[in-house]
Amino acid sequence: MLSKASEYAIRSLVYIAVKNRDGLRPGYREIAREIEAPEQFTAKILQTLVRQKLLMSVRGRGGGFFFDPQSKPLPLIEIINAIEGYKLFTRCGIGLSKCSDENPCPIHNQYAIIRNQYQDLATKTTINTLAKKIIDGDAVLNRLI
Amino acid sequence: MLSKASEYAIRSLVYIAVKNRDGLRPGYREIAREIEAPEQFTAKILQTLVRQKLLMSVRGRGGGFFFDPQSKPLPLIEIINAIEGYKLFTRCGIGLSKCSDENPCPIHNQYAIIRNQYQDLATKTTINTLAKKIIDGDAVLNRLI
DNA sequence: ATAATAAAAGACAAAAACATCTTTAATTAA
DNA sequence: TTAATTAAAGATGTTTTTGTCTTTTATTAT
Ligand code: FES
Ligand code: FES
Secondary structure (H helix, E strand, C coil): CCCHHHHHHHHHHHHHHHHHHCCCCCCHHHHHHHHCCCHHHHHHHHHHHHHCCCCEEECCCCCEEECCCCCCCCEHHHHHHHHHCCHHHHCCCCCCCCCCCCCCCCCHHHHHHHHHHHHHHHHHCEHHHHHHHHHCCCCCCCCCC | CCCHHHHHHHHHHHHHHHHHCCCCCCCHHHHHHHHCCCHHHHHHHHHHHHHCCCCEEECCCCCEEECCCCCCCCEHHHHHHHHHCCHHHHCCCCCCCCCCCCCCCCCHHHHHHHHHHHHHHHHHCEHHHHHHHHHCCCCCCCCCC
16 A cells, blocks of 8 residues: 555646646646645655656746656656655565565465566556546546535 | 554464464464564554454463464454554555545556455465465565574 | 462553645746 | 745654553462
8 A cells, every 4th residue: 555645646746747738837736636635745745756856846936847748658656666665566465574485474475466466557557647547537536526 | 565563463373373283372472572573562463353352362371372263264354454454455546535436546447456356365365374384384474594 | 378470451652654834945927 | 126926945743653661460380
């Protein structure tokens, strides 16, 4: 399960990607409102993503957040790694200090498969993949009403 | 990803099950040592499991923890639920306030499958399943040396 | 009975996650 | 150049999770 910070990050970025298609650069107030996340916490998370170069921003009137049009599609795993690291995809299912094929815990064989599938999903899914679903009306980013 | 408390709970119970086969009832000091978990925290977790009737205990000299021989095999999901609830298996993959097939988030279709596989694993896997692997030498519960 | 042993219980403490508040810096429209 | 706007930054606060310490209660061997 992702941390709330990772969840907010992904929802924010999808929202930004959707808005960017219309040439708009939303601010953190708008983003937080639309994805139902705490305003200042969202701002902090976006700050982190900007520092890590996954996202761009401009200050001042008319400013906001946006993706570099040059940049490659952004896989979710990169966002997750930027916010909370890779532990979700490497940690032993019952908490042994190291996950290992050679010296497995009793659930390793089954758990590692599922964990790898999740990692695969997070690697293959990009912000754009998700943004397209929003644009096509096939999915939502909030539960407003 | 499970909470540490759930991880310690599962490792503890597997250790207890293994010991019980030899007619032994380990105490929390021994358990904590053998599964590499903090002693008092382990004691608290075992207390919770005893209160919830997933485990039995006797105080005093010769006391310790053990399973009711009458009881049915204990699926991991029951332990997880006792310690941290079901949220791991019900929560939206990107944190929407409700996960829903009818009104999905953009990752729902792929994520829900993996989450269900994990739930299925936690439902079908019992403490005894895991204990057998330890007894057969096919898996380990710690990384001591 | 007494001493030893072991879990239960309650209070407390530290760390991490989650969140807010206030001030500063950058940008732009007027 | 000034006022308005917006992100960045830093300090602080809250909640949850994780972990420890101390005292109490139950059990048993002697
Ligand atoms: S060793 Fe436990 S999941 Fe790999
Ligand atoms: S709605 Fe997001 S995972 Fe189901």
